[in-house]
Amino acid sequence: MRIGLDVMGGDFAPDAIIEGAVDSLQHLHADDTLVLIGDQNAICSKLSDMQVDSSLFEIIHTSQVIEMGDHPAKAFSQKKDSSIAVGYIMLKSNTLDGFCSAGNTGAMLVGASYTVNVIPGVLRPALAVVLPRVDNRRSVILDVGLNPDCKADILLQYGILGSIFAKCVLEVENPTVGLLNIGEEETKGTSAVKMAYELMKEHPGLNFIGNIEGNLLFQETMPDVVVCDGFAGNVILKLGESFHQIYKQRGLKDSYFDQLDFESIGGTPIVGINANVVIGHGISKSKAIMNMVIRTREVAQANLAQKIKESI
């Protein structure tokens, strides 16, 4: 696998990104290549400070940086030699199997839609997040922020995309799919969710288990795929962050709750585009970057984008 990492993106770039890249090496396979995309001088100087051999990486020099505050579309089209733009060009030309960045999210989404493009047949790409359940198995929730307003047909397709994700990335056979709602009964919820229930119930390709409520999240009984609009999904993700922060602040210690921070989660894959791309949190430090690289490799290894293309 050839995994591209944007070294210039994120609040603590490039140092924390390079540290995370070094830490991630031990989790990659011997024949993997981690491609660092960014300012070559900064990369080499940091690696030299860390006494790490730069030949462990492939380095692609870029001369421009899309800053966190830049206008996404404008910056993406104007800064053609930025790490994000170059990463997408490499994805498009198949010189990378996956690409990740903790940089300007908007610019990452612009690249997703306009360079590698949405897979034909996909109504709307989604951001997915993989979460550990208390029984140490994993579930995927989508969407967690791209589409706050979701009509029923989009929710149905998230069920399909999520099932493909769970099959090929989480390696779950016949993954269960639940629709997030405020009650178990099919008459509950918003009009979009009620209609989505009908569509999902009838869809032969889904192992649909019905509505699930918020109190099933993270539990052993959580389905493998949780479908929701980007509003609810985003609230779930960020509320988890809040709980985790309070948990740490109160000095609690537990092997399960320790994994529930964004640094362990590492990043959110974009599902439904013609490439394997993972977006990290802007405040990522080395641990989060390491996990983002691991997640990107996992998605690339599963060849998620290709699997979706074949199934949709």
Next chain:
Amino acid sequence: MRIGLDVMGGDFAPDAIIEGAVDSLQHLHADDTLVLIGDQNAICSKLSDMQVDSSLFEIIHTSQVIEMGDHPAKAFSQKKDSSIAVGYIMLKSNTLDGFCSAGNTGAMLVGASYTVNVIPGVLRPALAVVLPRVDNRRSVILDVGLNPDCKADILLQYGILGSIFAKCVLEVENPTVGLLNIGEEETKGTSAVKMAYELMKEHPGLNFIGNIEGNLLFQETMPDVVVCDGFAGNVILKLGESFHQIYKQRGLKDSYFDQLDFESIGGTPIVGINANVVIGHGISKSKAIMNMVIRTREVAQANLAQKIKESI
């Protein structure tokens, strides 16, 4: 204060309800009366088993029970001598200052809308929940389940209702109001939330602090009032339940997280009707019932319904 308690409602009625009623006495004031509404024989026999003097309560005998599985509207209109129907009649005739039940939620809502009625000017009543923040102050979130689809004008009014709640129940002067969203920028979110932002920003009676994201919930920086539709609010409430259950299951112990269970929260006041009513969780045992009674007294003491009537 005269507080009515439905003794027949909830999965563990009547025993757990009566136990909770007894426990709540020590939290009521000397001149308060707790009115137990339900089967007099069952009440007296349980109190006698507990060696509790039945004259500590006022007992209103009812001969019928609205079961958890009954059709709400049908049961409410047909079982006129049920504890829920009688409780609402007493509220309407001002022989109670507040009423609470862990019974059939639908029937409680039917009574709210058709016996005591919605306050003129209120677009849609809401379920509110009071949550403890990590700094030990309290915030109110609404709606947490009545209206999953909320237009902008309803969200604006939730801000107003929530402010009145925070002022008179939580005793916060000039309470801050935040709109739950997926980003801080005013261009983020669903079309309803974007429009609500505009309305709330312009409203002179609101101390509006703008959008807040899920990672502010429960934090010291959480506003006093959080406005959201009943879908997101319900997910927040139930996700909190899930985290709390895992926390307990993992054997963790912390004075802050201990309060974050539904048993401590006790119940959700209905905001926007002509009476002070609190709805409890069907699975309430004595601790949850005790806290539901305490919450009901708090709302009745603040005279929430009257304050809303005067301000709307």
